[in-house]
């Protein structure tokens with residue numbers, strides 16, 4: 001469990017990115033922080049692994065105050081996946097994945113063997129192991145980024161807009177992989193996005209943020225859709241525009257779900 005207790009972050013230039021933020025992030029589930037640009041999502045995420053330290057308040061991981069933990073050690077046991085994959089350009093794929101375990105003291109040979117398994121886990125062919133990041137597609141690079149995030153077998157995986165730069169089809173694939181991985185490995189995933197559809201797809205718990213890291217609403221996707229807390233949330237999730245009003249039509253004896261514009265979105269399973 002990760003707990004934010006009245007956390008504030010003011011940057012040296014006076015910007016208050018996050019103010020009095022309280023949140024409990026349950027273990028082995030995906031929590032998505034969603035909101036428009038500049039609302040404080042990345043700052044919140046980076047405070048979990050102490051890439052950024054709060055100005056006041058506390059962040060606890062399994063009851064332990066992170067301010068008492070050594071940042072470098074903490075970072076090595078929390079996976080971090082960022083938007084542009086963050087791979088080291090001059091290292092082969094396999095070494096990008098094996099870097100953190102080697103820093104943690106795992107023998108290079110063992111770390112590389114494990115890295116190959118992780119390529120399988122994220123759906124990459126092992127033949128890519130000896131390539132350099134620039135020789136991979138954007139989607140493949142993101143998968144390597146996820147493999148690297150998982151390499152130290154962390155309980156917590158932080159993902160900062162990891163699929164923002166890939167095309168919609170690859171993005172949909174990567175989203176499904178993330179769901180599969182989270183369920184299969186039972187990680188606590190904290191995921192940042194500005195895309196409410198992505199938030200609803202991935203999040204067991206969705207946190208809708210406004211500027212200053214102010215929480216507009218926390219809940220399951222169903223709870224938020226059923227009862228938006230206010231007009232801001234209703235507008236953010238598209239409920240006010242009828243975007244998410246779905247109806248069922250019978251087509252060829254099957255129940256098809258269509259949105260308000262009449263576009264089919266799926267088949268209802270009996």
Ligand SMILES: Nc1ncnc2c1ncn2[C@@H]1O[C@H](COP(=O)(O)OP(=O)(O)OP(=O)(O)O)[C@@H](O)[C@H]1O
Nearest residue numbers: 011013015017036037038039040041042043044194
């Ligand atoms: N190092 C910094 N110094 C000063 N202000 C900063 C710094 N980092 C972030 N900020 C400011 O803090 C606020 C929150 O930034 P943050 O990056 O957390 O937002 P975000 O929701 O992740 O945005 P985006 O979706 O655009 O990445 C913004 O106003 C930003 O300009």
